[in-house]
Every structure is written in C-alpha cells, then in structure tokens.
Amino acid sequence: MSQEVCNPVEFKFVCPLPNGLHARPASQLAEFAGDFASDLSLTNLRTGVSANLKSTLAIISADIRSGDECSIKVAGADEASAGPALLAYVTRDLPKSDEPLVESGAERRSGPLPRALLAANVRCHFGAGVSPGIGKGTSVVIGGMSLPPELGSERAEDPKREERRIARAMATVRERIKVMLSRSVSPAEAGVLKAHLAIVEDVSLSDKIAELVARGRSAGQALAESAQFFMSILQKSESSYIRDRAVDIQEICHRLLEEIYASKFTAGTLKLNELSIIVAETIAPQQLLGVERKWLQGLVLEYAGRTSHAVILARSLGIPTVVGVKDAPVLLSGERELVVDANRGLVVPNGTAAVRRFYDREYRTLEKRNAALTRSKFRPAITVDGLRMEIAANVSSAEEVAAACANGAEGIGLFRTEMLFIGKDRAPSEEEQFGIYKAAAQAAGQRPVIIRTIDIGGDKPVPHLNLPAESNPFLGYRGMRIYAEHRELFRTQLRAILRASAFGRLQIMAPMVSTIEEVVWLKSQVAQAQDELRNQSIALDPAMPVGIMIEVPSVAFILDQLCAEIDFFSIGTNDLNQYFLAVDRDNAKVAALSSVRHPSFVRFLKHIVDGVHANGKWIGICGEMAGDVRNLPILVGLGLHEISASASQLPALKERISQLSAKTCEELLTRIMACTQAEQVNKLLAEDHSTESSQPLLDSNLVVVGSDSESKEEAIRELIDSLFVAGRTEDPDQLEEVVWAREAAYSTGLGHGFAIPHCRSDLITANSIAVLKLQHPIEWNSLDGKPVRMVVLLAVHESDGNNSHMKVLAKLARKLMNEEFRDYLMKLNDAGSILSYLSQELEIPL
C-alpha cells in the first residue's frame, strides 16, 4: 500500500486488494464515506472513470483492480476532517476489508465425450456443470430486464408523480427486507438480503432513476433502464463475483416494479406449461423460485459462477445447471428442444434421433446407478469380514444436515462453524447460534453431531475480530489459540452449543490443539459454561462428549495424557499432513512433497490410531483424505471408528467398504508402511483390493441379452455403462476412451460374429467380463469382414497383481478360438445360461 498526499482534500492511493475493489470492500468504503457531508469522488486513474464514493454500485462500476492507482477528492463543509479520515481508512482499514477469495470455480469441462454422442454429429455447447444431473425440455429463452409492452410505451404525465411512486416503492421494499432480516434467517439468506438492502439504499441507483424520470421516463421505464445500465457495467467486470451481483440488481428492480405496478407486472414469475429448459444471461433467485419446479428441467446461464445465488438455489433444488455457455441466449434461441447435461458441462440440441437415443440410454443408466447406490446408501458400511465403520458427513450449515442424513450419513463428523463468522460485520449472537446448532441437532435426530468450535486465523480473516496480519498465519494465531483473548466470542459459542445439546446428540470439538494445557483450559471453560447454564436452570446434556482435532503433530506424542482428559479425537489430515511434512500445499515448488500417502505419514497415522485405541478412546477422520475411495484400504486397515466426508461421497464410500476385507487391508497397511516412496504406495493402492467373493469377474448385472445397440459406439458404451452401474468404474467417459484407444491399434472383431473389446486401466475398480448379445448384428470391421452379434468386454485393472483373474481371461481368449465353444455360446439366449456356461467353462465361481 502506498499513497501520496497532494493536499488534505485530494490524495492518491494504490488499490491493495488482491481481488480488486469488489462488492464487499466497496460497500464498507461507501458506508464509511456516507458519514460525511462533503462531496466525495473516487477516480480510477487507469481508466479515468470517476465514481461517487458514497455509492457501492458506482465504486464497483469503476472496476478498480488490484494495483490500480486511484485518487479521492473531498469538497464540502467537513472536508477538513473527511480528508484525513478517508486517508486513514484507505491506509489502514481498506486492506483488511476484503473477504476470502471466492473463486467461481466454474471451470469448463475437459475430457472426452462419449463416441455415441460424437457420432450424433450435433453442435454441443460447452460450459461448466455447477449443479449435476441431466435434464431435457423445450428451451425458454428469457432476456435481462424487459418491461411488458404496455409499460414500455407508458407515458409519464407528471415527473413528480413518478418520483413519488418510486420513492414509495423503495421505502416499502427497504422495510420489507429489513423485516425479513430481523427474523432469524440462515446466514446465506442474510447475506443475500444485506446485499439487496445495500442496492436499494444506493445513491447511484436513485440518482440514475431520478435523472431518467426528470427526462420524462415513467417510473417503470426509469427503473428498467437504470437496472440495465448498472447490470451491463457489472457484467463487464473481470471478477466473476461482481458479475454475479448483476442479478441482485435485476431482482431488486423487479421487486420495485412489482411494488409500483402490482398485478400488471409479472416478469418476476415465469409461467411454464411444459417440460422446459431456461436459457438466460442470468436469472434472479426470486425468478427461479417463482417457476413451477415440475416443469423446470434445467438451466443454461451465460453469466453465473458457483457462488451466484441462483446457482446455490439451483443446487439445493436439484436443477441440472450449466453456466458459462458463451452467448447462450443467442446461440440457443433457435433450438426448440435442449438437453442440459450438467454432469459433463454440456448443452446439446435435442433435435436428432441420435441425440435422443443417446440420452434416453444415459437416463436409464443413471437411474440404474442411483438405484444401486440407494441400496448401499442406507446399509451400514461393513467389510466382508464383518468390521463395521461409521460413515458421517462434513457440513458447514444446519441446512446441510438433513440432506446428509438423506444421503446415508450416520452422523455429522464435522460441523464447521467458521461460516457463521466469516464475511459478517459482527459475530452471531448466542440466540442466533443456538438456533443453528439446535436445528442441526434436531435434523440429525438420534445421530451424533460433532460441532467444531470456531476455527479462524490469519488464513481465514474475520474483520470484526481485528486479528493481526501475520507473516506465517499457519504457524500463528489461529484455531483455539485465539479463544483466551476472545473469551466472550468463545463463551457465547460454548453456551449456544451447550444449550442446543439438550435437543440431540451434540459433541464439541476444538481445533488446532497442540498442548495439554489447552485441553485443560478447554475443559474448564466447558465446565464453567455448564455451571452458568445450570444456575440459570437452562437444559443441557451434562454428558456431552468433548474432543479435539488432531492437526498438530505434537499431540500424537501425548495421547496417553490427552486420553485421560477428553473423550474423542478426529484427524484433520490436511493440516496434520502439512505440519508433519513441513509443506505448504499452496506452494507449487514444494506441493509435490505433500502427500497423505507418504509412507512416513501413513506410519504416523498408525501411531496415532494405535495410541488412541490403547487408551480405549474413540477416533475418526474428517480430512480430505477420507473422501477419496482409493484411500479406503488405508483407513480401514488403520481401524478408525469413523470416516467423515462430504455428503455426496458417502454412498460410494459405503459401497466400497462393503467390498473390502479388514484383514486384507491390515496386511496391505503393513506393506504400505514398508514402502519407501509415496509412488509405491499409490501403486499398491491402485491394485484391486476387492475380495473375490464381493466382486467376481462376472455377474448377472454384466450380461445383457437382446441389447438394442445399433452401432459399435453404442455397444461399447452399453458395456461400459453396465460396469458403471455395477460400481466397477467411477469414470465411464474416460474408460470408454481407453477402450477406443485399443480399438485404434486394430479392430477387436474376431470374426465368427464375436468381438472382444478390452482395456487395462486403473479406472476399473474390479476386474470384469461384460457380455452383450445383440438383437441386430453390427459392423465391427472384423477379421472376417462379417458383422458382430456377441460382444465380450474384458476390463482389467492396470496395476493388478491378481493373476488368477488374468489367467481366467487368458483362458477365455483361448476358448474363443475354439469353434465348439463359440457356437455353443452364440446359441444361448438368456443371461442365466450364458453366465453358468461361462462359469463352468472358465471354472470360476459365481
């Protein structure tokens, strides 16, 4: 930060914020400026654009980026005091007023498309899938701000009257938002409402409207034009966060129009009467809520990041959504039928039979996969040899708890509370927090909920705490280390959690513990808060377990002492790994050293888990390591009580655990700990560790008789899909590419009506033989030039040590050279007979 003072009422500064002067710092700056009577103007010296410093919108519109030189001019009655105050603000407070970087994360898709879709030869539009699923329907293209025609041509008789209409509407809308804010709403909702309030109160918006009214526009026209004016400025911004805010303006203007015209203005509610896909530049959350859900099958948006309110809403409503499709409304306005394939980040015109056929099959596959996952979703996770593991979810809000339980969570292994504090002007009150924890406890019912107390610090700034900037925040003032100084903040949270403990099975867990003194202090605080509440005759769970995160390596060496004090532990693998290996994962030069699969780290985990077991206490894991099914053999081998990961990963984790044997995993863990490099561990883990009994080479789900595939592309896809439905691959598109890469060497059509496509890849989780008997022979470019009637896919794990499976495949290959075998197999017309014949001939159990 540097600035030079020309005179007290005009000075320059350089924008110190890494994300530029975006909505949040701009609104704080405007709020500060609003206290002065003087005229204040801000000029971006890079672009020459000037803005009223009291207007958030105007400041954002100046598009001030990191490093831009700016000047502030002060003129008016209190300029002598306003100048220095503003200078102090931009010097001291502005650098701290940024919130953590919110990356839109809307990466466009990469990776292969299925050949059957490519063969359809239609123009696909690429974007980023931000709410998964596939939807199809009639495209409904909606524009930005447009007025009903009768309002567009309305004549304003009296500017004064129009002014009054607008002023009344603004007052009403402002009051309504304030009322909504005063009710207890979720933090996410409150954030939206506050952003809306800032827009209603913005002077630039009212100035623009007033200017247009003075030029003879009606209230409606002035509002619509003003909205369009600011939206087009925001949409030009380089920051996706600011672009997303354009929709907030649209929404506010809609509300104002509704207020003024009541029933005449209905742009806020979009009437659909058939299965539809909405295509728009952007869409307002309220507009989305107004749509009848049963008709809305998908959303295609040109501008919207993962953080936009509409996208968050679409995700919670389960609407398949693709964003970032360039010129979506223009490109897609001519298409009647669309498919939104948010799993692949695609929008496909649904006009041809080939596309319809592809997606009809895709639908059926996904339905079958969901049915299979639903079956494992509510089953406990038990290994083939009977070891049960608890599978829990990590969440950041009370709203997520019910959804996690519906996805099979047996508890909440980590409720992060930081989100209640970050990005807020003040800490949430005890009542607010109590409401949130109580809602979480009640949504979980009989399931335990581990609430982690506030975990913030240099890396997760919270402006209202005024934490100092640090040169090395990860080794600094963070986690429970700040509690002693911010005792009131911690006490408030403790009381809220303890009060909520009366309504379910809550547990409390402290982050970033490194010494026994901290634990003793933590317990004394809990006891003290419990006493206070008892004295106030407030109900609580007196036996609420108290635990700590294992993130700092030091605690691994005082487990005996810790176990005497507390009830449970949860391993936070991200931080533990970074402290253990002394590696900053965000530093590209050393990031390669950081691996949770490093043998030393695995040995360390083993030391910790054994130490906790030896003292008879409970231990789970809630870091990123837990969400990767490939790490499961390590976690099962360690003997953890619980694995906690994000809710969407739970069904796959449960399914995989049920295929593993605890004994095999323990043996594997011993081998892993003997490795010298992470790479060797990766190799061992990449092997197929399913037990033979749970994942046989061949099962009835992998044999299809009477397939309606009409091309090689469809047949290969159908075989891959059957592996996907059976949970034998997580990435069918990539696996399909591997099979096609083999076809590129030379065709796998053997002649005699047989084809044997095959692949060796770690995308396969269990060695498999899949069989397709076709209704219609298809061309395969076979050795004898004849079409194919039976397709046998051999899919093998790349780094596999399972020789017995390989021997069976070799035997099958040899048998296929035998005419008798081929003829017999070709004559069989039901899946059962094919299965039993193959099992008998190949001598494999079913």
Added chain:
Amino acid sequence: MKIVAVTACPTGIAHTYMAAEQLEKTAKALGHQIKVETQGAMGIENELKESEIRQAEVAIFAVDIEIEKRERFDSLRVVQVPVQEAIKNPISVFKRIQG
C-alpha cells in the same frame, strides 16, 4: 518340424493368448512340434528355454510390439507376422516358415 513361437499384443490380455492357441492348434494339425511363449499382461509365461530355442528350426513371432529377451533368438531364423494374421489365418503363417 520343431518350432518355437512368441506371441505379444498391445494390451496383453486377449490377442496374445488367442494367437498362441491358434499356433498350437494348427501346428498339431500340421504335425509340427511347437512351444509358444506368451508375453502378456501376466509377463512371460511358458518361457522358452535356451535348449528349446537351440533345437528349434525356426521361430514364429506373432507380435505387434517389441518383445522382451529378443536376443535369445539372434542365431535362429525368425518369421514375424502380425498377431491378427496368426489368429485369422494360421495356416498361411506355417506356409511361410516352409519357404
């Protein structure tokens, strides 16, 4: 005729073994004595011994990739064909070794 053979295909899970099967079957039908080494996903199987290679009159390579331990055959006549040919038309492969 005493023949040794090696089969090896790109993925090593299907064509390697199909070609081996075809060569063994056809050799038997034609009255030749053959031993086929497979170099597939399981590594080298049915590995040819030095003495077997020394006693053989010819080697058939039904291969699409570089094979391992090629030097064992340095002093033997080698007939090399694509794997596909051994599968599709093994008799023609044996005709070629006569020439």
